[in-house]
Amino acid sequence: MSTPDYLKVSDSEVLSNSWGTLTRHRIEYRRRDGDWQEQVREVYDRGHGATCLLYDPERNCVLLTRQFRLPVWAAGRDPMLIEAPAGLLEGAHPEDRMRAELIEETGFEVSDLEHLFDAFSSPGSVTEYVAFFRGTYHLKDKVAEGGGKETEGEDIEVMHVPLDQALEMIRSGEIMDAKTIILLQELALRRLTG
Numbered sequence: 001m002s003t004p005d006y007l008k009v010s011d012s013e014v015l016s017n018s019w020g021t022l023t024r025h026r027i028e029y030r031r032r033d034g035d036w037q038e039q040v041r042e043v044y045d046r047g048h049g050a051t052c053l054l055y056d057p058e059r060n061c062v063l064l065t066r067q068f069r070l071p072v073w074a075a076g077r078d079p080m081l082i083e084a085p086a087g088l089l090e091g092a093h094p095e096d097r098m099r100a101e102l103i104e105e106t107g108f109e110v111s112d113l114e115h116l117f118d119a120f121s122s123p124g125s126v127t128e129y130v131a132f133f134r135g136t137y138h139l140k141d142k143v144a145e146g147g148g149k150e151t152e153g154e155d156i157e158v159m160h161v162p163l164d165q166a167l168e169m170i171r172s173g174e175i176m177d178a179k180t181i182i183l184l185q186e187l188a189l190r191r192l193t194g
């Protein structure tokens with residue numbers, strides 16, 4: 001994107017370039033009152049992602065995963081996080097990536113996926129946006145074992161959770177993942193408004 005007229009980047013230094021890239025930018029930002037202000041901001045780039053909530057209308061269930069998340073442990077919370085299936089795009093088209101990720105993580109292959117919206121996951125520090133999808137699934141759609149790629153350290157439990165129970169798990173704190181909460185509330189809202 002072109003640089004807006006209220007921003008001047010005076011320096012960008014790569015602090016770490018490994019799994020992702022951490023860059024420290026020194027900028028000048030023109031405040032709304034017209035004054036220019038210097039700021040230093042660290043920005044972490046490890047690409048964009050996609051996530052999807054699958055719903056089984058026959059059993060009124062959603063398909064969720066549970067997996068170990070080291071950053072959640074580092075934040076002092078239970079690191080076995082319950083999430084909607086999700087993956088990093090690694091340059092792929094979001095819908096294609098999402099279909100592949102659903103098979104890898106849950107074993108389910110779906111025909112129709114609907115793109116809902118894209119949302120930034122942590123815009124104060126992280127460049128990532130996540131493409132959100134919804135779809136339906138049936139038990140007969142299972143084509144693989146799921147569980148994720150063991151060679152990459154993934155060890156993903158697949159959960160079929162009644163929608164009402166999943167919504168209660170948000171209130172109880174058992175579900176603490178933002179993308180998952182957004183998708184569950186979107187589904188609940190859709191069912192309320194028809």
Ligand SMILES: Nc1nc2c(ncn2[C@@H]2O[C@H](COP(=O)(O)OP(=O)(O)O[C@H]3O[C@H](CO)[C@@H](O)[C@H](O)[C@@H]3O)[C@@H](O)[C@H]2O)c(=O)[nH]1
Nearest residue numbers: 019048049050051086087088121128129130152153154179
């Ligand atoms: N070597 C190495 N591998 C890593 C590192 N961080 C993650 N990985 C590996 O990269 C893979 C990422 O798995 P995906 O399923 O593609 O992504 P995800 O972590 O589930 O990401 C999704 O959820 C995130 C958390 O909500 C989202 O931020 C992201 O956009 C996406 O939706 C996993 O095999 C994981 O072990 C790292 O620092 N080093």
Ligand SMILES: [Mg+2]
Nearest residue numbers: 085086087105
């Ligand atoms: Mg994943």
